[in-house]
Amino acid sequence: MLPPRDLLAPIDTFPRRHTGDNAAETAAMLKLLGARSLDALVDSAVPPAIRRGPLDLPAALGESAALAELRGIAAQNQVFRSAIGLGYYDTVTPAVIQRTILENPGWYTAYTPYQAEISQGRLEALLNFQTMVIDLTGLEIANASMLDEGTAAAEAMMMCHRLKEGDASAHRQFFVSSACHPQTIDIVRTRAKPLGIEVLVGDHRTYQPDARCFGVLVQYPDTTGSVHDFEAFFAAAHAAGAFTIVATDLLALTLLRPPGEFGADVAVGSAQRFGVPLGFGGPHAGFLATRDTYKRQMPGRLVGVSKDAQGDPALRLALGTREQHIRRDKATSNICTAQVLLAVMASMYAIYHGPAGLHRIARRTKLLTDLLAKGLIAAGAKVNAEPVFDTLTIGNVAAQRVHAAAAAKRFNLRRIDDYTVGVSLDETTTLDDVRTLLTFFNESADLGTPLALMSESDTVFAAPHARTSAFLTASVFNRHHTEHELLRYIKRLEAKDLSLCHSMISLGSCTMKLNAASEMAPISWPEFNRLHPFAPAEQTRGYQRLFRDLETWLAEITGFAAVSLQPNAGSQGEYAGLLAIRGFHESRGEGHRNICLIPTSAHGTNPASAAMGGFKVIPVACDTNGNIDVADLKAKAETHAQNLAALMVTYPSTHGVFEPGIKDICAAVHQHGGQVYMDGANMNAQVGLTSPGHIGADVCHLNLHKTFCIPHGGGGPGVGPIGVAPHLVPFLPGHVLSENRKSGTSRANGAVSAAPHGSASILMISWMYIRMMGPDGLTQATKVAILNANYVAKRLESFFPVLYRGNAGLIAHECIVDLRAWKKHGLEVDDAAKRLMDYGYHAPTMSFPVPGTFMIEPTESESKVELDRFCDALISIHGEMQAVVNGESDKVNNPLKHAPHTAKAVCADDWPHPYTRELAVFPSAFARTAKFWPSVGRVDNVYGDRNLVCSCVGMEAYA
Numbered sequence: 001m002l003p004p005r006d007l008l009a010p011i012d013t014f015p016r017r018h019t020g021d022n023a024a025e026t027a028a029m030l031k032l033l034g035a036r037s038l039d040a041l042v043d044s045a046v047p048p049a050i051r052r053g054p055l056d057l058p059a060a061l062g063e064s065a066a067l068a069e070l071r072g073i074a075a076q077n078q079v080f081r082s083a084i085g086l087g088y089y090d091t092v093t094p095a096v097i098q099r100t101i102l103e104n105p106g107w108y109t110a111y112t113p114y115q116a117e118i119s120q121g122r123l124e125a126l127l128n129f130q131t132m133v134i135d136l137t138g139l140e141i142a143n144a145s146m147l148d149e150g151t152a153a154a155e156a157m158m159m160c161h162r163l164k165e166g167d168a169s170a171h172r173q174f175f176v177s178s179a180c181h182p183q184t185i186d187i188v189r190t191r192a193k194p195l196g197i198e199v200l201v202g203d204h205r206t207y208q209p210d211a212r213c214f215g216v217l218v219q220y221p222d223t224t225g226s227v228h229d230f231e232a233f234f235a236a237a238h239a240a241g242a243f244t245i246v247a248t249d250l251l252a253l254t255l256l257r258p259p260g261e262f263g264a265d266v267a268v269g270s271a272q273r274f275g276v277p278l279g280f281g282g283p284h285a286g287f288l289a290t291r292d293t294y295k296r297q298m299p300g301r302l303v304g305v306s307k308d309a310q311g312d313p314a315l316r317l318a319l320g321t322r323e324q325h326i327r328r329d330k331a332t333s334n335i336c337t338a339q340v341l342l343a344v345m346a347s348m349y350a351i352y353h354g355p356a357g358l359h360r361i362a363r364r365t366k367l368l369t370d371l372l373a374k375g376l377i378a379a380g381a382k383v384n385a386e387p388v389f390d391t392l393t394i395g396n397v398a399a400q401r402v403h404a405a406a407a408a409k410r411f412n413l414r415r416i417d418d419y420t421v422g423v424s425l426d427e428t429t430t431l432d433d434v435r436t437l438l439t440f441f442n443e444s445a446d447l448g449t450p451l452a453l454m455s456e457s458d459t460v461f462a463a464p465h466a467r468t469s470a471f472l473t474a475s476v477f478n479r480h481h482t483e484h485e486l487l488r489y490i491k492r493l494e495a496k497d498l499s500l501c502h503s504m505i506s507l508g509s510c511t512m513k514l515n516a517a518s519e520m521a522p523i524s525w526p527e528f529n530r531l532h533p534f535a536p537a538e539q540t541r542g543y544q545r546l547f548r549d550l551e552t553w554l555a556e557i558t559g560f561a562a563v564s565l566q567p568n569a570g571s572q573g574e575y576a577g578l579l580a581i582r583g584f585h586e587s588r589g590e591g592h593r594n595i596c597l598i599p600t601s602a603h604g605t606n607p608a609s610a611a612m613g614g615f616k617v618i619p620v621a622c623d624t625n626g627n628i629d630v631a632d633l634k635a636k637a638e639t640h641a642q643n644l645a646a647l648m649v650t651y652p653s654t655h656g657v658f659e660p661g662i663k664d665i666c667a668a669v670h671q672h673g674g675q676v677y678m679d680g681a682n683m684n685a686q687v688g689l690t691s692p693g694h695i696g697a698d699v700c701h702l703n704l705h706k707t708f709c710i711p712h713g714g715g716g717p718g719v720g721p722i723g724v725a726p727h728l729v730p731f732l733p734g735h736v737l738s739e740n741r742k743s744g745t746s747r748a749n750g751a752v753s754a755a756p757h758g759s760a761s762i763l764m765i766s767w768m769y770i771r772m773m774g775p776d777g778l779t780q781a782t783k784v785a786i787l788n789a790n791y792v793a794k795r796l797e798s799f800f801p802v803l804y805r806g807n808a809g810l811i812a813h814e815c816i817v818d819l820r821a822w823k824k825h826g827l828e829v830d831d832a833a834k835r836l837m838d839y840g841y842h843a844p845t846m847s848f849p850v851p852g853t854f855m856i857e858p859t860e861s862e863s864k865v866e867l868d869r870f871c872d873a874l875i876s877i878h879g880e881m882q883a884v885v886n887g888e889s890d891k892v893n894n895p896l897k898h899a900p901h902t903a904k905a906v907c908a909d910d911w912p913h914p915y916t917r918e919l920a921v922f923p924s925a926f927a928r929t930a931k932f933w934p935s936v937g938r939v940d941n942v943y944g945d946r947n948l949v950c951s952c953v954g955m956e957a958y959a
């Protein structure tokens with residue numbers, strides 16, 4: 001019983017909801033492990049040399065008190081109407097999408113769709129997204145998705161560069177139109193520099209591409225709002241052997257001739273204005289479309305159609321061989337976590353409105369823009385000479401006065417210079433707004449009788465700009481326009497996907513922990529999600545406070561001097577961190593240091609990021625215990641001492657072990673002039689017990705979508721902030737449009753994300769987690785994560801060998817169990833993974849970092865009941881495998897080989913298996929009471945890659 005004093009604590013204390021507080025369960029688990037206490041267990045698992053003192057963080061608040069405090073912070077933001085443009089537009093998120101996707105754990109707690117059979121819902125939504133992008137851009141293939149528009153443009157540049165590689169290293173110039181968004185130019189410059197690409201920024205009307213140029217990038221409509229005809233320019237670029245890239249706007253493309261029809265090789269952009277809130281810059285889904293011939297060089301995730309074991313259509317991620325997991329430093333990009341949830345939302349927005357609805361929204365936006373232009377011209381202002389869609393650049397005005405008048409009416413306009421102002425309209429703009437906007441420029445200006453001014457020509461473009469081709473003709477975009485139809489479609493897809501709503505997802509390295517409702521609630525608050533990323537600082541005080549809090553707390557947790565929240569995924573954090581290292585070396589006249597040591601066990605994003613950063617990757621071996629081979633490391637550090645730039649190391653290792661030699665390893669790298677980059681994906685085993693700073697690293701990224709409770713969203717969004725030691729602070733990412741640049745505290749490095757604070761509008765989730773857990777709760781969570789992992793390892797070890805162990809036979813927060821011995825009996829790790837679906841579970845991480853294994857990470861927020869259920873499922877599968885070996889089960893016709901079993905398969909009149917239907921689909925009590933039905937049978941990956949189909953057109957099965 002609680003002592004009376006403790007009864008006075010808030011009723012809604014949070015750690016017991018996150019981690020649990022069942023003393024009897026903990027005692028039972030410790031007993032199995034033979035540990036005296038939780039602290040004793042942790043003391044044996046974590047090397048004493050790296051332990052730290054207690055976290056210096058504010059004491060925990062209860063759920064409602066934390067929400068109340070955050071409300072107060074939110075209130076310091078001011079929501080003005082945004083007419084700033086620059087690639088970010090206000091939009092109306094259809095309420096049905098907000099409620100059933102954005103705020104629905106069935107969608108947001110799902111993992112990346114690697115297990116295709118239990119991910120068909122979001123795979124279908126992503127296929128719709130790809131189809132939408134293909135149709136609107138007029139290109140042949142599109143991915144799902146990019147991290148934002150700016151990085152999509154930079155990835156397109158790198159893709160074109162790769163396409164040229166081998167051809168001639170003479171092609172090192174990349175032309176960028178000066179009328180691209182400034183943040184896009186900033187990111188392109190950042191990405192180009194380490195690769196030795198020369199960026200030429202200029203006017204496409206005067207630039208003449210020659211043989212030195214490998215690619216050109218233009219914006220359509222451009223950042224000033226003007227629409228240009230790029231046909232001749234692109235023909236000239238092609239004649240010179242250069243590739244052509246267009247950054248464009250999906251809504252405008254419903255009216256404009258699509259890039260695919262005027263010679264674009266690649267189109268990029270953001271799907272934000274398709275129903276995804278501004279969110280102070282993110283997260284939103286970027287897109288990239290190209291011609292079919294370039295598909296193998298495309299960056300990012302691609303969904304494709306294949307077939308399942310029964311021959312029915314089934315979806316899965318296609319062409320995985322292009323990606324970092326396989327290609328490592330030769331990968332087409334380092335993107336791992338993408339923007340799935342936001343791509344799903346944007347695709348549903350297109351489905352909800354349909355082609356006619358989108359066309360109508362676009363015509364309305366153009367009509368209002370043309371009316372505003374007429375009013376402004378009548379009032380003596382100067383506007384774009386070229387046709388416009390939604391944006392005007394207005395010259396000949398007293399900008400200060402205009403902005404002051406706008407601010408008085410709570411509008412933000414784009415600041416250009418003292419005489420020029422930008423205005424962008426969007427879906428939310430009304431005729432009254434246009435009247436109001438006009439008064440900012442001329443108090444007495446009057447639209448007169450707008451009806452008389454309006455003409456059909458204001459709502460469409462003339463040749464050669466006019467779109468004549470149809471778009472979104474697939475049935476999915478033409479049948480869900482009533483709310484009931486869309487609601488049921490969304491729910492139908494949701495039901496195909498296994499998420500944390502169903503059972504634990506023990507994804508090693510990905511830390512699929514609780515995403516608590518109180519953490520998620522603030523993402524819907526308008527004070528956070530309706531702010532434009534370039535709104536004036538005095539309106540964003542709440543965000544600034546939020547950033548300051550999080551930066552301070554994460555710096556304390558990592559043991560570093562400063563934190564940048566800009567990178568919008570772990571991969572982007574790696575890249576930003578490596579750029580910081582590069583900048584540091586350059587500042588000391590050691591820019592030649594270009595060797596990056598990476599253990600063979602590293603995650604594929606590490607070598608991919610290093611290659612993007614212009615580093616040469618040298619692999620370091622691992623010993624039989626899964627630890628870095630310290631002798632090999634020291635030898636390589638010494639051999640390359642002249643050019644050693646960095647070591648990238650994951651801690652605890654990707655083998656799930658606290659390597660005792662880590663301090664030594666850091667020292668060896670430092671001794672030879674290198675910097676230590678720590679991949680913080682395994683931070684869940686460190687928080688409160690040790691830290692990258694204490695261990696001796698110089699920089700580290702965190703995955704807030706792993707350790708700090710941002711949900712995985714089915715494959716994104718994410719946040720990958722980096723923490724750095726004092727000497728690297730000057731090399732954190734900057735941003736061309738951020739206030740700190742203007743105020744003179746500019747940073748040496750450019751931007752790595754389009755928005756200064758990346759995925760700002762989901763940072764509240766991590767803020768709430770830290771605020772509600774407090775220092776003790778966070779440390780306890782780490783301890784319980786270690787306990788849970790060791791408990792699972794103990795329960796499984798007599799069935800499947802646990803591969804690597806640290807001190808006292810203990811592991812860190814995850815374990816690798818070995819299934820390789822079964823291969824000689826014809827049983828693959830894949831068979832066990834697919835069979836787990838019949839039991840209602842998502843497979844653990846497969847074949848990383850060791851082929852033929854499962855890496856299991858239970859996290860601290862699973863109860864003993866759930867851990868036992870999961871272990872029981874694996875043990876039962878072990879029995880089924882043993883039956884095959886013993887000859888009790890057929891070698892090929894057994895429940896493992898035919899897993900997963902669909903309802904269709906077990907209900908069929910024909911049941912060609914020697915085992916029962918009951919065993920097939922109800923192999924456990926849990927499966928019987930809480931059956932999750934895989935919607936397709938085992939997916940044929942090879943077939944799909946051989947017959948690549950990446951749009952829903954012609955896929956009648958999905959109608």
Ligand SMILES: *Cc1c(COP(=O)(O)O)cnc(C)c1O
Nearest residue numbers: 336337509569570571603605681
């Ligand atoms: C998840 C992960 C990454 C990549 O992070 P993203 O957020 O997916 O880009 C890198 N390294 C390790 C060890 C990881 O687990």
